[in-house]
Amino acid sequence: MNRALDLTDAAWRKSSYSDGGASNCLEVADNCPGMTPVRDSKLPDGPVLVFGASPWASFVEYVSR
Numbered sequence: 001m002n003r004a005l006d007l008t009d010a011a012w013r014k015s016s017y018s019d020g021g022a023s024n025c026l027e028v029a030d031n032c033p034g035m036t037p038v039r040d041s042k043l044p045d046g047p048v049l050v051f052g053a054s055p056w057a058s059f060v061e062y063v064s065r
Contacts, residue, residue, distance in 0.1 A: 007029065010032060012027040014026070026040065034052070034053050035050050035053060036050070
């Protein structure tokens with residue numbers, strides 16, 4: 001089953017770990033209840049990975065150590 005998400009109102013922000021350059025930039029949208037969409041900032045119209053809120057929080061906690 002393939003369901004398209006409407007991310008028209010997603011408020012994208014670059015990762016605080018982004019070097020500010022044109023490469024290796026990750027963007028997340030924090031205003032989507034229950035999920036965290038993630039995309040490559042160089043491909044804003046490209047694919048989006050969507051993580052549940054709990055798995056995303058676990059990931060952020062792990063990489064912040």
